[in-house]
Amino acid sequence: MKRKYQPEEVELKWQAVWAQSDLYRSDPDARPKFYSLEMFPYPSGRIHMGHVRNYAIGDVIARYKRMRGFNVLHPMGWDAFGLPAENAAIKEGVHPARWTHDNIAYMKKQLIRLGLSYDWSREVATCEPEYYRWNQWFFLKMFEKGLAYRKASFVNWCPSCATVLANEQVIDGRCWRCESVVVQKELEQWFLRITAYEDELLAALENLSGWPEKVRVMQKNWIGRSEGLEISFPVEGSRDEILVFTTRADTLFGAKFVCLAPKHPMAEKFFEAGNKAGREALEKIREHYGKMEEKHGLFTGHYAINPVNDERIPIYVANFVLMEYGTGAIMSVPAHDQRDFEFAQKYGLPLKTVIRLGDAKEAQALPEGAFEDDGVLVESGPFSGLSSAEARRKISEYIEAKARGRRVINYRLRDWGISRQRYWGTPIPMIYCQRCGVVPVPEKDLPVVLPEDVRFTGKGGSPLAEAEDFINVSCPSCGGRARRETDTMDTFVDSSWYYARYCSKAGGTALDKADIAYYMPVDQYVGGVEHAVLHLLYSRFFMRVIRDLGFTPISEPFERLLTQGMVCMETIRCPEHGWLYPFEVERDRCSRCGSPVERGRTEKMSKSKRNIVDPDQLIKTYGADTARLFSLFAAPPERDLEWSEKGVEGAYRFLQRIFNFVYDNLEILKAQAPAFKPGEKTQPLVRKTHQTIMRVTRDIEREYHFNTAIAAMMELVNAITAFAPSGPEDAWQLRFAVEKMLLLLAPFCPHMAQELWEALGMASDIHLERWPEYDEDAAREEQVELVVQINGKVRARVMVSPGLTDEEIKDMALSEPRIKEAIVGKDIKNVFAVKGKLVNIVAR
RNA sequence: GCGAGAGUGGCGGAACUGGCAGACGCGCUGGACUUAGGAUCCAGUGGGGAAACCUGUAGGGGUUCAAAUCCCCUCUCUCGCACCA
Secondary structure, three states: OOOOOOHHHHHHHHHHHHHHHOOOOOOOOOOOEEEEEEOOOOOOOOOOHHHHHHHHHHHHHHHHHHHOOOEEEOOOOEOOOOHHHHHHHHHHOOOHHHHHHHHHHHHHHHHHHOOOOOOHHHOOEOOOHHHHHHHHHHHHHHHHOOOEEEEEEEEEEEOOOOEEEOHHHEEOOEEOOOOOEOEEEEEEEEEEOHHHHHHHHHHHHOOOOOOOHHHHHHHHHHHOEEEEEEEEEEEOOOOOEEEEEEOOHHHHHHOOEEEEOOOOHHHHHHOOOOOHHHHHHHHHHHHOOOOOOOOOEEEEEEEEEOOOOOOEEEEEEEOOOOOOOOOOEEEEOOOOOHHHHHHHHHHOOOOOOOEEOOOOOOOOOOOOOOOOOOOEEOOOHHHOOOEHHHHHHHHHHHHHHOOOEEEEEEEOOOOEEOEEOOOOOOEOOEEEEOOOEEEEOOHHHOOOOOOOOOOOOOOOOOHHHHOHHHHEEEOOOOOOEEEEOOOEEOHHHHOOOHHHHHOOOOOOOOOOHHHHHHHOOEOEEEEEHHHOOHHHHHHHHHHHHHHHOOOOOOOOOEOOEEEEOOEEEEEEEEOOOEEOOHHHEEOOEEOOOOOEOEEEEEEEOOOOOOOOOOHHHHHHHHOHHHHHHHHHHOOOOOOOEEOOHHHHHHHHHHHHHHHHHHHHOHHHHHHOOOOOOOOOOOOHHHHHHHHHHHHHHHHHHOOOOHHHHHHHHHHHHHHHHHOOOOOHHHHHHHHHHHHHHHHHHOOOOHHHHHHHHHHOOOOOOHHHOOOOOOOHHHHOOOOEEEEEEEOOEEEEEEEEOOOOOHHHHHHHHHHOHHHHHHOOOOOEEEEEEEOOOEEEEEEO
């Protein structure tokens, strides 16, 4: 009775064995370590194809490195705090803890079903007190070091729900629930001083050679370092001064007005409480602040003095000037800055050209816009004639010498506001005492546990703010009545150090120094580009805090980073029913109304476009090995992947062919000794096997190009199935090829490889086997094709033995009859030979 | 607008430092086995041509004995940033 490939049967069998034998558990030992990590998921309910791809990539790396003899740490956990759990509580009345734990249980089953080689003994869920107590501990340490502090800051506020909204709950400026217009409200909040590390975070990017250039550039822009000059502009008729920041000191002589941010203290001063009309006008400008729209300005009635030429220029309040960057005030040079140009146009302000391109003498027509490039200075007093770069230096020196300002470096990066007016997060371990002020929770009192018994209404403040038992405490310092902080931490705090927690099982401390020393840093991190800035930057920041707390000398958490592409699929629309799921289409028609469907463009899988594949369905139909194989075969990991049902079937067919071949030839294969005969290297199938090992190894090592590695394996399988053994004498070649092929397949399709490994009579676990070695001599072809070109066009092909000298192959090429014929009557100008495989004859 | 990346058969994608364009898979065509084929196996498959041969990697120029690959210009697409002074 012939055995049929039934993936579910095979896969469940081995998953049970692996779980039972703890096969993927890692503990420090004498071997070199390899830490393979994928971004842990938010437990949203079910995994999606993006997860499948992400974890398949990480799993191949982990399994491959394990076979290469590394002690591989490959953990998994849950980014378990977050807003959706709270939304579910509001909408469906399920407690966030319950919702989260149910989701984790389901998703964990899904991950196990994919055959991923995790060490589950290291699983963490960030919503467990055992985890978040260390968030609190890190927070206290940072507070001690001045890295955590409190200041007023704005939040999104829905006046109707009387609650704070996260950015993702604000849709087109309106509340996601009631559609009221969202306003900005100022609250006291906690910040982490990431800016203390801004220089280091920026400089170290240069050395992150294992990271994609793209991500490094994004972080660099995010940190946004710029060198410039701070200049004091005296306010006419008063002792006040306005400090501005500019990177274009060379345009200083062209400054025609000064603009203040609406919240600038001087704006406040210019429009004092008594000035009712002025106050109203100022409030109006403030409403336009931070919005990407037309520029709005308000003349203050005051003038500033340009320190280089004593020119008297008006002071405005402008909505486009940011209080958070630089000094909150700018000098405006309308001729050389587009924004200032637009502002000047609107308010009829003059402009003055002080930079010209090269030797252009004639006046350049301006109305089109500002000239923002560097050039040569004109009408700039003693600095006229200098280049922009020189002028920036000279003018800066001049300003500094006159004590009117100083050179400074500004960063776009702001401190990290971590306060969230939410329930489902880590409580910030702080207490407010009327007598002692802000008092940290003593370390011995950690964790500050999130109370379970709270109400979720979606209205009013955070549910914590109404939890009286939680709020009311006695002050740790004076023992008097005090209140707890009710804000919780941004969940990015949780994910900023989880990778370190995985390798540290110690219960009594945040991290175990010895374990960190062994496992850190992460050797390969895999995840989506969407975390290119925030998560990855916060993690780099946290690693440095951890370092400075004395846990480790390591600064960078992730040695190598792979950002995988998105999983995309064709979109399908019915003119009547809109977007359709793939299963709603039958023979190009809508299964509900029978209208012909329109096939749209390929886009990222999303529920709203319905171009999704359900991993559960996929695995049920084809099995985990096929799901993994196709995910890895259809594109290299860093590129977008186009999902294709037909392609999945192709992957399934490939596995089926292997399975059928092994079972069809089991007698022959098993009759062979597991060790192959030495000295038989010239056999074609053996050669192909060595070549395949070489290619697969090289493709994995070279940027994890699994797609070409799989293509090589497919070629080998084609060669294996085409091989007809003439008898027992050469059947050993088959045995050899199949055995190696299974070893190569093991990281990609772990169940199939193990099943057939066992079928061959092997007692060992294939995943504990060593990655096969190749022999370059055995891989070398006996004959190679020599391409002969005349003037760059292929004119003949000759089989030659490899290793001939350039002279020898040139001679062979020239003596080839077809070549002789083709060059009759022509002059041979030159002959080029390439590495024994190509000859180009130049003949005229 | 600025920054990054990418454009190769009907499709997904190969081609290490310039050296046979199209590996591998999908689809398609023909055949075999079949009551049947949407199963399996075999053969073919960039375009033109009966063939020799010509032509072809977004478009145009250039460098080179030789260009998908290097240089210049143009076009298209994707992603990121976007009043950061």
